[in-house]
Amino acid sequence: MPVVVSPVKTQTPRHAGFVRVTHWLTVVAFVALLITGGEIVISHPRFYWGETGNVNMSPLFTIPIPSSRDTVPTGYKYVMPDQNGWSRYLHFQAAWLLVFTGAVYLIAGFATSHFRKNLVPIHGERSLGAHWRRIAQYLRRSPPGSDEVRSYNVLQRTSYLTVIFILFPLVIWTGLALSPGFNAAFPFFVNVLGGRQSARTLHFFVSGALLLFLVVHIVMVAVSGFWTRTRPMIVGRAVSSEEEP
């Protein structure tokens, strides 16, 4: 096979190789976690606060859906099929994939100064005002400046940093705090959250925040041109007009 050396390849890619690979592995893991997590919730769609919670106790809130267990009073006569077995297996397998992917991403990210160069808001934009200005620009629907072709704007940077350094660590922490084996070794992680049921409720809300990010992320990508934004995340290069046929 001949090696084609194209001038485009010598350019710095829009997204580094490790960013692309870990991005899509995270997509696979997160979608699996989301589906199986939702499936597990169906077996007990009631949430509590504190250490304990069960159908003999009053819930903090209830999700108005049928349950996959006939012991849960839902108001529906219908009992959903039990899918917890494979859901739990896949949930934890996907969690391992997420943890390994996250570890590779963090190590590579720090080693290449990815976070400092590409994700920490640039000087002069580290203020609430800068975020408001970019929101206003979105609301006015004025097109992004040329600087946004090859770099993230301040809202993207803050959102991505929040997801990477706050939401994912929190969802892993609150998830681990549901493991009776892990809790035996490290009781602090569940106790500081206020107990097992608090950890479960927080796990649900942090997952909800990540789902919200996913939805907004996909909508923004779609609005700004789905393929022009998605292609560089797959092949690395940004689409420029010279490359268009």
Place this chain on the structure above:
Amino acid sequence: MSQISRRKLITGGLITAAVGVTGLAAADRIARRYGLIPPDSGGIYGPGETLTYAAQRLITTHSLAREFPRSMISKNPFANEVDKPNDEFKRHQASNFTDWRLAVDGMVANPVSLSLSDIKAMPYRSQITEVVCEEGWSYVAEWIGTPLHEVLHTAEVLPQARYIVYHSIQPEWWESIDMADALHPQTFLTWGMNDGDLPYGFGGPLRMRVPRQLGYKSVKYIVHLTATDSLKSFGKGLGSASPEAGYAWYAGI
């Protein structure tokens, strides 16, 4: 990309792959030797299940499940639904469980058949721990029982034994745990709850309590323990009834 760097890349890739495969094979041998591979490690969810079990065994072997103050005992604990008692159980119920027997066999020097009063005459303990169901709910109760290691000591379990298989009087309910859990000080053959007898709904007269794992490992109505060095010959060889029904054998998560 030049030819040189391509050759380097391929060579490097092959070396990495060879080291990786050798490393995985070595890791697998070591993991098997130290009992870090669960019986349900085959199949598409095997890698995740093995990682979870191995990680928890490396970290949690000697840790104790959280215990709670008396004030945190659930006022109204939830007894999960159980099958209707079978005829054999009803006969025991009618005779107040005087003929209930726990058979202990397999890799033991002294196979025994113990009555409830035999078990209760052994040193016993109480613990206030949480029952945690895989569905998401939980409650805290005081559990009074004979630590499983006392019973295993009486039966003189052999050092080759690696698992304890336990059976309910309901034949479809059987489970197994490794020796780390079987000899753990909080693993009880439980016969009392909250200062009284263990009620039927909670597994009375005799329930295995494994507080570092989810509730489905805490099988109710225990009549039979078997010590073994391999789970291959039990059921479908996956370790217990749970994996046969699609649930993980190891339930520490």
